[in-house]
Amino acid sequence: MIIDPHSNMVIKHANADNPPSYDYVAAQAGSNEQQQLMTDKSKATNQQVQLPSIPPNTVTAVHNRAAPLMQQPTIYHYHNPLTGEQIASLLPPDHPEMICLQEGRHINETNFGILGILAAIVWFPLGIGLCLLDRRVKCKRCGMVIDNGICG
Numbered sequence: 001m002i003i004d005p006h007s008n009m010v011i012k013h014a015n016a017d018n019p020p021s022y023d024y025v026a027a028q029a030g031s032n033e034q035q036q037l038m039t040d041k042s043k044a045t046n047q048q049v050q051l052p053s054i055p056p057n058t059v060t061a062v063h064n065r066a067a068p069l070m071q072q073p074t075i076y077h078y079h080n081p082l083t084g085e086q087i088a089s090l091l092p093p094d095h096p097e098m099i100c101l102q103e104g105r106h107i108n109e110t111n112f113g114i115l116g117i118l119a120a121i122v123w124f125p126l127g128i129g130l131c132l133l134d135r136r137v138k139c140k141r142c143g144m145v146i147d148n149g150i151c152g
Helices: 022-046 096-103 114-122 124-133
Strands: 076-079 086-089 108-112 135-139 145-147
Touching: 076 096, 114 124, 124 135
Parallel strands: none
Antiparallel strands: 076 086, 108 135, 135 145
């Protein structure tokens, strides 16, 4: 048995385990919504609704207090000395990535992988080449990975 709260109609099914089909329920819901719209329109014509006046450019929270306005983010403009392109960024000029960009170079730090070091020891003349392939180069200042090597 299904009781529709919007109408005084009770729907009885022979098998209580199987719910009604979607089409049937959608048709019933559509007719109930149309009835409610008709009653709401008749109520709306009888009553005037007074909305509270809110000044423009004010955002109100749930409890009708004015919410603070968000400050626009500062956008910094940079000029890349190597390529000559203009870059707009949210990072300030004293950020490590922007210092590297303004200077036009990174401070390289090279780390060799354990496989490269073992290859250099075991296969001495050829292992040096393998050690150079298994290296990771990153900037000491901003942390950007410049070369990750083959094994990275």
